[in-house]
Amino acid sequence: MRIEATGLGKRFQREWIFRGLTYIFEPGSATAILGPNGSGKSTLLNTISGQLLASEGALTYEHAGRPVAVEDVPQVLAYCAPYLEVIEELTLTELLQFHTRFKPLRPGCSPGRLIELMYLEKSRHKLVRDFSSGMKQRLKLALALYADSPLLLLDEPTTNLDRAGVAWYREHVHATAPGRLVLVSSNVPEEYDFCSQQLSITDFGAQAAR
Numbered sequence: 001m002r003i004e005a006t007g008l009g010k011r012f013q014r015e016w017i018f019r020g021l022t023y024i025f026e027p028g029s030a031t032a033i034l035g036p037n038g039s040g041k042s043t044l045l046n047t048i049s050g051q052l053l054a055s056e057g058a059l060t061y062e063h064a065g066r067p068v069a070v071e072d073v074p075q076v077l078a079y080c081a082p083y084l085e086v087i088e089e090l091t092l093t094e095l096l097q098f099h100t101r102f103k104p105l106r107p108g109c110s111p112g113r114l115i116e117l118m119y120l121e122k123s124r125h126k127l128v129r130d131f132s133s134g135m136k137q138r139l140k141l142a143l144a145l146y147a148d149s150p151l152l153l154l155d156e157p158t159t160n161l162d163r164a165g166v167a168w169y170r171e172h173v174h175a176t177a178p179g180r181l182v183l184v185s186s187n188v189p190e191e192y193d194f195c196s197q198q199l200s201i202t203d204f205g206a207q208a209a210r
């Protein structure tokens, strides 16, 4: 997956959140999007994923040498973010069966295997609503990391995770990132230190856009 941003800008009403971003996200690369709270990292990820419309500039997507239309980006995208929820009325097993009908897991990974990888065997019949916040985050991360998708977006991936959870994230992001285009929005080095590229939003974010 390759994404090219040209003169990309986003504003809400009169407030520019970022402006003038020209950048190529190369296939197989991992990029950390860095910046303080409120600087526009999530807005940038949502714009790049096509969920928010850019206010100016252009985004082009390419996968396996073919252009991808913005409306087809959800099919190639796996996204984990604090503001994206899973269906809480289902048990873990039901949720995995439902979710993977639309977002298949990578070859060789089944819902049963994912439960083992998450160390959630004892909770397979528990309602997701009754998961702790850390269990829920591990579930959301596992669904994104192990999705069979060439584009992986992670927004503050260790939210709600304890030390063991952070170590789990690091192990599994290392296992699943290679070969995909990965963007990580973060302030925490241990979330993004595997990324070979860094993009500081303060270079084209709200301050720079004024």
Ligand SMILES: Nc1ncnc2c1ncn2[C@@H]1O[C@H](COP(=O)(O)OP(=O)(O)OP(=O)(O)O)[C@@H](O)[C@H]1O
Pocket: 012, 017, 035, 036, 037, 038, 039, 040, 041, 042, 043, 044
């Ligand atoms: N839908 C919206 N309408 C108006 N303003 C918005 C909207 N979404 C975000 N903003 C504003 O855009 C700015 C950037 O927010 P954003 O969530 O992208 O920052 P962030 O860098 O991800 O922050 P954090 O690190 O705290 O998650 C903030 O000032 C926020 O209030």
